[in-house]
Amino acid sequence: MPKYYSNGNKVLYLSNEFELSTVGSKYSDKSGILKDGFMRFMDVVTLDHVIEANFSRFGQSAFLIGINVVIQSPNDELHSEVDESYNLAVPAAGKPAYARIEANSVYGALHGLQTFSQLCAYSFKTRLIEVGMVPWTIFDQPRFSYRGLLIDTSRHYLPLRVIKKVIDSMTYAKLNVLHWHIVDSQSFPLEIPSYPKLWDGSSDNAILEHNRYAQRRGVNVLAEIDVPGHAASWGNGYPLLWPSADCKEPLDVSNEFTFKVIDGILKDFSKVFKYKFVHLGGDEVDTDTFMSQVAGSQLVMLRTHRMVGPQAYQYFVLRAQKIALSHGYEIINWEETFNNFGDKLDRKTVIHNWLGGGVAEKVTAAGLRCIVSNQENWYLDHLDTTWQQFYMNEPLTNITNPKQQKLVIGGEVCMWGEHIDASDIEQTIWPRAAAAAERLWTSYDKLARDPRQVARRLAHFRCLLNQRGIAAAPGDGLGRIAPGGPGSCYAQ
Amino acid sequence: MPKYYSNGNKVLYLSNEFELSTVGSKYSDKSGILKDGFMRFMDVVTLDHVIEANFSRFGQSAFLIGINVVIQSPNDELHSEVDESYNLAVPAAGKPAYARIEANSVYGALHGLQTFSQLCAYSFKTRLIEVGMVPWTIFDQPRFSYRGLLIDTSRHYLPLRVIKKVIDSMTYAKLNVLHWHIVDSQSFPLEIPSYPKLWDGSSDNAILEHNRYAQRRGVNVLAEIDVPGHAASWGNGYPLLWPSADCKEPLDVSNEFTFKVIDGILKDFSKVFKYKFVHLGGDEVDTDTFMSQVAGSQLVMLRTHRMVGPQAYQYFVLRAQKIALSHGYEIINWEETFNNFGDKLDRKTVIHNWLGGGVAEKVTAAGLRCIVSNQENWYLDHLDTTWQQFYMNEPLTNITNPKQQKLVIGGEVCMWGEHIDASDIEQTIWPRAAAAAERLWTSYDKLARDPRQVARRLAHFRCLLNQRGIAAAPGDGLGRIAPGGPGSCYAQ
Numbered sequence: 002m003p004k005y006y007s008n009g010n011k012v013l014y015l016s017n018e019f020e021l022s023t024v025g026s027k028y029s030d031k032s033g034i035l036k037d038g039f040m041r042f043m044d045v046v047t048l049d050h051v052i053e054a055n056f057s058r059f060g061q062s063a064f065l066i067g068i069n070v071v072i073q074s075p076n077d078e079l080h081s082e083v084d085e086s087y088n089l090a091v092p093a094a095g096k097p098a099y100a101r102i103e104a105n106s107v108y109g110a111l112h113g114l115q116t117f118s119q120l121c122a123y124s125f126k127t128r129l130i131e132v133g134m135v136p137w138t139i140f141d142q143p144r145f146s147y148r149g150l151l152i153d154t155s156r157h158y159l160p161l162r163v164i165k166k167v168i169d170s171m172t173y174a175k176l177n178v179l180h181w182h183i184v185d186s187q188s189f190p191l192e193i194p195s196y197p198k199l200w201d202g203s204s205d206n207a208i209l210e211h212n213r214y215a216q217r218r219g220v221n222v223l224a225e226i227d228v229p230g231h232a233a234s235w236g237n238g239y240p241l242l243w244p245s246a247d248c249k250e251p252l253d254v255s256n257e258f259t260f261k262v263i264d265g266i267l268k269d270f271s272k273v274f275k276y277k278f279v280h281l282g283g284d285e286v287d288t289d290t291f292m293s294q295v296a297g298s299q300l301v302m303l304r305t306h307r308m309v310g311p312q313a314y315q316y317f318v319l320r321a322q323k324i325a326l327s328h329g330y331e332i333i334n335w336e337e338t339f340n341n342f343g344d345k346l347d348r349k350t351v352i353h354n355w356l357g358g359g360v361a362e363k364v365t366a367a368g369l370r371c372i373v374s375n376q377e378n379w380y381l382d383h384l385d386t387t388w389q390q391f392y393m394n395e396p397l398t399n400i401t402n403p404k405q406q407k408l409v410i411g412g413e414v415c416m417w418g419e420h421i422d423a424s425d426i427e428q429t430i431w432p433r434a435a436a437a438a439e440r441l442w443t444s445y446d447k448l449a450r451d452p453r454q455v456a457r458r459l460a461h462f463r464c465l466l467n468q469r470g471i472a473a474a475p476g477d478g479l480g481r482i483a484p485g486g487p488g489s490c491y492a493q
Numbered sequence: 494m495p496k497y498y499s500n501g502n503k504v505l506y507l508s509n510e511f512e513l514s515t516v517g518s519k520y521s522d523k524s525g526i527l528k529d530g531f532m533r534f535m536d537v538v539t540l541d542h543v544i545e546a547n548f549s550r551f552g553q554s555a556f557l558i559g560i561n562v563v564i565q566s567p568n569d570e571l572h573s574e575v576d577e578s579y580n581l582a583v584p585a586a587g588k589p590a591y592a593r594i595e596a597n598s599v600y601g602a603l604h605g606l607q608t609f610s611q612l613c614a615y616s617f618k619t620r621l622i623e624v625g626m627v628p629w630t631i632f633d634q635p636r637f638s639y640r641g642l643l644i645d646t647s648r649h650y651l652p653l654r655v656i657k658k659v660i661d662s663m664t665y666a667k668l669n670v671l672h673w674h675i676v677d678s679q680s681f682p683l684e685i686p687s688y689p690k691l692w693d694g695s696s697d698n699a700i701l702e703h704n705r706y707a708q709r710r711g712v713n714v715l716a717e718i719d720v721p722g723h724a725a726s727w728g729n730g731y732p733l734l735w736p737s738a739d740c741k742e743p744l745d746v747s748n749e750f751t752f753k754v755i756d757g758i759l760k761d762f763s764k765v766f767k768y769k770f771v772h773l774g775g776d777e778v779d780t781d782t783f784m785s786q787v788a789g790s791q792l793v794m795l796r797t798h799r800m801v802g803p804q805a806y807q808y809f810v811l812r813a814q815k816i817a818l819s820h821g822y823e824i825i826n827w828e829e830t831f832n833n834f835g836d837k838l839d840r841k842t843v844i845h846n847w848l849g850g851g852v853a854e855k856v857t858a859a860g861l862r863c864i865v866s867n868q869e870n871w872y873l874d875h876l877d878t879t880w881q882q883f884y885m886n887e888p889l890t891n892i893t894n895p896k897q898q899k900l901v902i903g904g905e906v907c908m909w910g911e912h913i914d915a916s917d918i919e920q921t922i923w924p925r926a927a928a929a930a931e932r933l934w935t936s937y938d939k940l941a942r943d944p945r946q947v948a949r950r951l952a953h954f955r956c957l958l959n960q961r962g963i964a965a966a967p968g969d970g971l972g973r974i975a976p977g978g979p980g981s982c983y984a985q
Contacts, residue, residue, distance in 0.1 A: 053698070161540065206543040206545070419979055424959065424975075428916045
């Protein structure tokens with residue numbers, strides 16, 4: 002739902018020579034980001050339908066000739082504060098009639114094209130692409146700058162083709178951060194040139210290509226290495242990273258080599274992951290294990306300072322933060338780091354909530370930024386969480402101070418991979434992620450107070466995803482549910 | 494599993510200028526079927542992976558330069574008896590080294606390219622496409638000429654994009670007939686220009702485009718109109734086709750208009766569906782309804798001849814057969830027609846088994862042809878049917894007479910659409926359909942006697958489908974099951 006819209010009740014059709022015009026634009030599009038976006042626009046509105054060439058039964062005034070995209074900024078670097086706003090106008094007539102998008106950045110213009118594509122629909126009657134309810138006037142901008150989706154390539158392999166389709170589908174719902182939980186206890190599917198034995202998967206060049214694919218669609222890629230827990234797989238190539246052969250997690254805090262490896266990873270990351278943030282995890286650390294680990298360790302410093310479990314955990318996280326900062330990153334950490342030693346964290350830390358509600362309130366009161374992913378509402382692997390819950394999960398709950406509100410940079414839905422692979426990822430993400438996407442995009446005053454007001458639009462969006470080849474599940478019932486019985490796509 | 498193969502233990506890599514050569518071929522490829530097949534080959538072996546251009550570390554002799562495809566027949570019309578055999582040879586060395594496919598038809602050559610693509614794999618180590626275990630020599634041909642998959646667009650809308658992906662995936666398993674159960678009680682999603690009010694969906698041109706897409710990949714499209722049952726939707730536009738407003742099925746046998754409409758449909762079909770067969774359904778007819786229907790009908794002939802339910806059913810089916818024959822089609826009918834009046838059916842009828850085992854034996858004993866789809870083993874919507882059952886379902890069970898064996902033209906797995914739409918069709922079809930596909934393709938003596946011998950290859954095939962963007966489910970357990978827990982694609 003956009004920030005503002007008005008519409009009429011006429012119909013226009015896309016000309017079969019519908020064109021992109023950039024008259025008046027200050028953006029050169031040397032890199033082809035806009036042109037490719039326009040090609041994708043044409044692809045998703047045409048959708049393999051046969052467009053009849055017999056236009057003669059309509060007057061020329063029935064057709065939209067093209068879209069004029071006017072962009073103010075010549076710069077197309079994608080960054081976390083990029084202006085994503087756009088205005089879209091579709092006239093009811095004109096000689097000739099052009100739709101118009103105005104945006105400060107090419108990424109705002111891409112959002113405008115996406116919105117426009119969702120006003121277009123193939124008509125089986127006229128066999129043309131219709132733009133219904135013209136004229137349209139839309140002003141739009143996101144409420145939050147961070148609108149994320151987590152994918153997890155450690156628990157199951159996700160083929161590149163599948164990840165690319167996830168990225169495409171994110172743009173349909175205007176999500177803009179792909180949080181890539183690359184590594185976990187189960188595998189390390191990413192090449193680290195500095196420490197080649199860690200690796201069992203994608204190469205640097207593949208990552209660059211992957212990131213470029215996302216960035217050109219306005220999607221930032223947030224890389225995560227989750228330390229010191231969830232990292233048992235690191236030791237397959239470098240067993241020194243394990244406290245002992247029997248105890249493989251957390252990473253050995255008492256061994257300098259551990260931090261050298263983290264430094265090597267983040268150095269290599271800085272060459273391929275250009276987003277401002279890196280995610281350092283920090284969740285679910287078994288500090289008891291740390292205690293025994295430290296007791297048996299070789300590192301004199303730790304012994305000398307008598308650091309037992311919790312202190313060792315803090316020591317590890319803060320040291321990893323420093324390493325990330327030294328490579329130019331700001332840091333995202335899971336909320337346990339805040340819950341345990343929030344006052345010690347670097348002020349550039351963003352706390353990623355997951356355990357439950359109420360965390361953003363505490364984090365922002367402490368002056369730190371926050372991303373909301375409370376598991377009871379925004380974990381996609383919880384199949385019993387309904388889209389209504391996804392929709393109604395308000396990141397600013399109980400936060401009334403405007404300064405604190407600004408510190409909530411957004412939210413993220415999490416598609417953890419224990420039971421997810423190429424066979425079920427799309428229908429587990431969609432359509433529920435779209436309900437959260439509206440919560441993150443739409444101005445608070447335009448959000449529905451009752452999810453029943455959203456049901457019809459969401460059903461429509463899920464059919465749109467299906468038409469575009471995305472296997473979004475029916476909305477009613479559990480996540481990833483099969484259709485209950487025969488019927489129209491719009492009715493389930 | 495091919496009819497014959499031998500292999501070595503060397504490795505070659507695809508050159509990054511890997512090319513298609515047609516030296517020695519008698520096929521001109523004016524229509525681009527082979528060239529497009531080669532493009533698809535390149536696409537599925539490359540799969541968005543980054544191929545490293547640094548070849549210098551290998552000698553020239555490590556590379557395959559291209560593939561030489563030699564086709565005997567200049568004709569590329571796809572028909573039900575087209576020669577699908579091929580020979581594939583991949584050398585271990587050469588100056589320069591070319592793989593070679595020999596085939597009588599371009600469709601055999603496409604199967605050869607498909608097999609070759611499955612010998613290729615991206616290596617994360619060398620970052621090249623490897624062809625392992627060279628040299629290869631493969632002779633191959635299908636056991637059955639009819640290897641089908643049914644899809645059902647009446648119960649749920651299947652977007653064109655989704656159907657095209659199903660067709661692509663069929664070629665990976667060398668299935669060659671898409672049985673399109675277009676219409677049923679729930680909807681009539683196909684334009685019939687002769688009777689435009691039937692229609693609520695795709696246009697003629699869309700069907701042509703769809704069929705062309707399938708045919709160019711070697712997949713025949715078998716259109717079904719299921720009469721006289723399963724046809725309530727016909728009356729939405731033409732209520733005269735209903736026996737009464739209260740009784741919408743079967744179609745009104747006592748009204749000449751019913752047969753006029755069937756004639757119109759089949760006339761229109763004959764322009765767009767070029768396969769030799771049309772499927773006329775004929776299953777699950779409620780002859781009791783027919784009885785009351787006839788009792789209240791206007792058609793003097795039926796009354797005069799005192800045709801009660803079963804006779805009216807037979808009358809209907811035989812008359813529909815005659816209409817189909819008049820439009821140049823041979824006929825496929827569901828098995829109830831044979832079970833009830835097999836001796837009356839036109840000799841050009843193929844009986845489509847579905848109710849259970851043992852039917853092919855009776856049908857072929859009666860001298861008619863048969864397609865096997867016994868529901869307890871080959872219905873994909875039965876989620877509790879395992880891939881092992883799909884694999885072990887032998888169409889020629891108890892048929893020893895070679896003449897009778899020849900009358901079994903093949904088999905088909907059926908993806909009925911009550912609980913299937915764009916969100917779950919791929920993982921309900923795959924990988925179980927692949928187990929049946931081997932049963933239908935591979936020579937009897939090369940088929941595994943114990944499905945455990947197939948498990949590893951099938952797991953590999955499902956990962957191959959995943960890599961190609963097809964959402965094939967894990968093989969173990971129920972159909973469409975989610976992965977049980979973290980792990981390699983090959984292990985679930």
